[in-house]
Every structure is written in structure tokens, then in C-alpha cells.
Amino acid sequence: MKKILLSLSLSYQLQTIYIKTADGAVLPVSVIGSGKPVLMLHAYGMDAREFLPFILPLTGQYQFYLPHFRGFGAAKKSKLTQFDFIRQYAEDTNLVIEHICLTRQVASLPIAAISMGALVMWSYFTYFGVSRVSRYLNIDQSPVIHNQSDWHGGLFGARQEEVFGILQDIVDMTLPYAQVEHFTHLPFALKRRVTDVERLFSLLSVSRSRSKALVQVLTHQNDHKLAFYNHTTWQHKMRCLQAYLAIPYDFRSVTKDVTIPVVSLIGGKSALYDPHYQQQITKMLPNATDIILPHSGHAVPIDEPIQFFKKLKEFLQ
Secondary structure (H helix, E strand, C coil), X not given: XXXXXXXXXXXXXXXXXXXXXXXXXXXXXXXXXXXXXXXXXXXXXXXXXXXXXXXXXXXXXXXXXXXXCCCCHHHCCCCCCCCCHHHHHHHHHHHHHHHHHHHHCCCCEEEEEXXXXXXXXXXXXXXXXXXXXXXEEEECCCCECCCECCECCCCCHHHHHHHHHHHHHHHHHHHHHCXXXXXXXXXXXXXXXXXXXXXXXXXXXXXXXXXXXXXHHHHCCXXXXXXXXXXXXXXXXXXHHHHHHHCCCECHHHHHHCCCCEEEEEECCCCCCCHHHHHHXXXXXXXXXXXXXXXXXXXXXXHCHHHXXXXXXXXXX
């Protein structure tokens, strides 16, 4: 009796390419699909492969490049060499874009980026311009992090001082343990505090009750489980939080130069970036439109997975 071997078509096969940087780091990029190249940039704490459920139906038309930012996902062992991690991510993204344009022989390509990945794109536009980007999908991210006298739409909006205080406290608590290699070696009370703060951030990112319930289930750690929990990215996350709190990220000055078509996909109930201020950014851009998902929080793919897929598909077409 013959064995029938089932194999996925090429468009569904996930591959990994590696791009070397000037400082010797190696950037892993997940690649899937067999059509026109598209770049997608992930959020803080996210693995780039979490985009897969949304892009698999489109892999017959597009080839998706999913870079893993240093410290996250497949790049969790890659170290940052700059305190301004957003700029370093932008420099890494430039290398990825140049590689795609060279190997695929295209002058530019569409890019979709969410949350921190979208902040990286605002930094990228500041330092590298727009010539390599054909159009851009900005998913619930403002180019301004800190509230200012003329801007109150920074991260966490009206709650910024309160939440930043919580984040600063956890950064200060973990600093004495910066050289501790394994999360399991931290004092139990500190491990509990770190995971509680992460849960708070995740809950603030979603709006729908079903999403909040999912977050609660996925982030729950009873005492026994937490005692043995090997949190491999905790140091990197604290490192990123330090920069978020210390660096006055404000990329509004570059908006006038981003002349390519831009679509801003906004969570109508986003607790991280006030939708009203996100719409103000749309008005600053020369060639931009916004789409508001009224029931979504910041984490659009979690709150509105079907709408996210539809809007991504529309953007690409």
C-alpha cells in the first residue's frame, strides 16, 4: 500500500532568513507566501509569527516578511546596543527593507505596523525617508509618547502620569537584578509584581469583554506555576520600558514629509492612544485617511480579528 504524503504548498511554508547588521547582530525574518512583498512590524512583547492567522489566506497573492525585533520572538537572544531602542529598531528595519528591495528587485513595498512597530516606522521615516515605502498602514499608534503642553494624546492619555508611575516603580524594583540571568532566580514577590504589571498593560490594550477574559486566562499564574515560570524576555522588556519613560519620543515634525498614502487604523476605544489625537495626526499627513473600529481597543487584532483581516486585505489591494 502506497503512503500518501501530504505537504503544504510553497505559499504556506514558513521560512526564516537572517540579515546581519553592522554591529554583528543577526536579525531573523520569518517569510511566508509567494506573491508581492509586504513587510509587517510587530508590537512590544509580540512574536512576529502571531500575524500568521491573519495573513495565511493572503499568501497566494503576497509574500510577507515578518522581522523579529531584537529581544522578542525568534530574536529574543539578540541584544540591543543602543539605549534608544526605537532608533535601533528603525536602523534594523532599514536593513530588512533594503534586503527585500534588492532581492525582490522592487523599488518600494507596502508596510503595515502595529503599536511599537508603528512607532519604529515613525522613527524610520525620520531617519530614512519614504522612498522605499509604497504605502503604509499605521495600526493604533501615535508618533508622540509623552504628553506635553500642546499634546495630551500620548501613551495612556489622561492616565499617563498614573500608569507611568507604575511602570517606573517596576523598572526601579528590577534594576538591582539586571544581571540575574533567569527569571526563576528573582524573589517571588518581584516575579509576582512583574507579571501583574504585564497583565495590567495587556488589559489596558483590549476593550471587549471576551478579549479581557482571554487576557486573564493567558496571563494567570498561580503561585506554583509562577515559581517555575521562565520569563525569557523580562530583562529586555524592562530595558525597553526605561527608554519609553526617559526619551521624549515625538515624531510629529516628520509627518509633513510622509507623502505616501497612509491608512491609520484606529481602535475607537483605545486606552493607549486617544482616538481623537490619532485623527489629528491623520490630518497632519499630506495623503492619509483613517478607519475607526468603534468597538476595538488598542490591540486591534485581538478585539476585532475579522475586521483587522478585512482592513489589511483592503489596504494591500
